[in-house]
Amino acid sequence: MSGKVFLVGAGPGDPELLTLKAVRAIGAADVLLLDDLVNREILQFAAPRARVIEVGKRGRCRSTPQEFIERQMLRLARAGRIVARVKGGDPFVFGRGGEEMLALRKAGIEVEIVSGITAGIGVPAELGIPVTQRGLCEGVTFVTGHTGDGRAPDWRALAASGTTLVIYMGVAQCAAITGGLIAGGLSCATPAAAIQNGTLPSRKNVFTSLAMLAADMEAAGIGSPAVLIIGKVVDLARIPVASRVLPRVA
Ligand code: SAH
Numbered sequence: 388m389s390g391k392v393f394l395v396g397a398g399p400g401d402p403e404l405l406t407l408k409a410v411r412a413i414g415a416a417d418v419l420l421l422d423d424l425v426n427r428e429i430l431q432f433a434a435p436r437a438r439v440i441e442v443g444k445r446g447r448c449r450s451t452p453q454e455f456i457e458r459q460m461l462r463l464a465r466a467g468r469i470v471a472r473v474k475g476g477d478p479f480v481f482g483r484g485g486e487e488m489l490a491l492r493k494a495g496i497e498v499e500i501v502s503g504i505t506a507g508i509g510v511p512a513e514l515g516i517p518v519t520q521r522g523l524c525e526g527v528t529f530v531t532g533h534t535g536d537g538r539a540p541d542w543r544a545l546a547a548s549g550t551t552l553v554i555y556m557g558v559a560q561c562a563a564i565t566g567g568l569i570a571g572g573l574s575c576a577t578p579a580a581a582i583q584n585g586t587l588p589s590r591k592n593v594f595t596s597l598a599m600l601a602a603d604m605e606a607a608g609i610g611s612p613a614v615l616i617i618g619k620v621v622d623l624a625r626i627p628v629a630s631r632v633l634p635r636v637a
Contacts, residue, residue: 390417390464392491394484396477396503399510401586402428403633408501409473414537416471418463420456422482424475424612426587428636453483457490471549475612477505481531481555499515505529507553510585511616514592515625518551523619525549532564532615542567551618558611562601568617575599583613594624 395417405413413419421427422453423443430439436575440459440567442451449523456472463470478484478500491498507529508518518527528548533556544570545552557564561581567576582592595603597617604613 388467389496390466390468390470391497391499392460392464392470392472392487393501394487395471395473395477395501396482396484396505397429399474399476399506399586400424400426400584401513401631402426402431403631404504404509404586405429405432405540406501406503409503410469412499413473413545415469418470419467420459420470420472422474424455425473426511428471428633429473431636432636434518435615440559450481453486454593457555460487460491460497461494465494474503475506476509477503480505480529507555507587509608510582510614511553511624513586513621514580514582514589515623516580516616516620517623518553518616518620520620522624524581525553527553529553531555532560539563539567543571546571551616551620554615554617556611557615558604558609560614561604561615564615565597565600568597572616574576576624578619579615580616580621580624581607581609581613582607582616583611584597585614588629590619592626 395409395412413429416437418438420440420442441458460470461564464527474482488498511518515619528550532554577597578596579600580594581604591609593603593607
């Protein structure tokens with residue numbers, strides 16, 4: 388009998404932002420494949436018998452090619468295992484969840500998607516930044532600062548979009564991104580923020596203007612993973628007092 392794969396979004400970091408469905412899928416799994424952005428605190432919801440495989444793609448020591456991850460999932464599911472493939476944020480937002488779903492479908496493996504809170508919404512929300520706000524923007528655009536294939540997003544079109552810009556994977560390219568947006572006509576004074584490790588105790592953030600974002604990020608020592616938020620909604624931010632129901636586990 389063939390198993391099943393859950394493609395689970397674990398949210399931006401705080402384990403309290405897991406959905407009930409994510410907790411159930413994690414608890415049902417025989418094998419968990421964890422991305423490196425996933426907070427290990429989620430393992431408190433795993434069955435004691437569950438095997439944990441780290442498949443992070445960044446970091447100093449190891450990298451797991453995408454084909455290897457997909458092959459592992461197929462092998463485990465064909466052997467009848469319940470697999471939870473756990474990703475940071477939402478599995479379908481810059482998470483390669485779509486590719487994995489297609490590979491599993493093609494192989495005839497049952498796959499269930501468990502949506503999660505994407506960093507681009509949950510991270511600014513923690514600081515009181517709504518990604519849309521009537522009167523301040525016409526919508527929100529999620530965009531990657533790092534396409535992987537060398538192409539850059541159309542910053543001119545994005546500058547003219549009237550939407551809040553939420554940029555994932557934009558730390559390394561920040562100066563090019565802000566330069567592109569300013570060249571595209573977005574005001575230098577547009578409110579901008581960079582937030583690293585949002586929803587986690589290690590969070591770092593800067594609030595500044597579009598023109599100063601790259602320099603202020605560098606001065607504040609903000610690195611990856613961080614989201615860049617550009618637009619008038621950034622002015623609504625307030626630093627929160629953290630609250631928590633779950634006990635912290637190491
Ligand atoms: N699927 C994920 C995104 C994966 S791409 C999601 O939906 O959130 C990885 C990028 O997500 C990082 O480079 C960063 O831009 C963003 N990110 C993920 N977790 C974050 C966090 N806790 N704080 C800030 N940015 C985060």
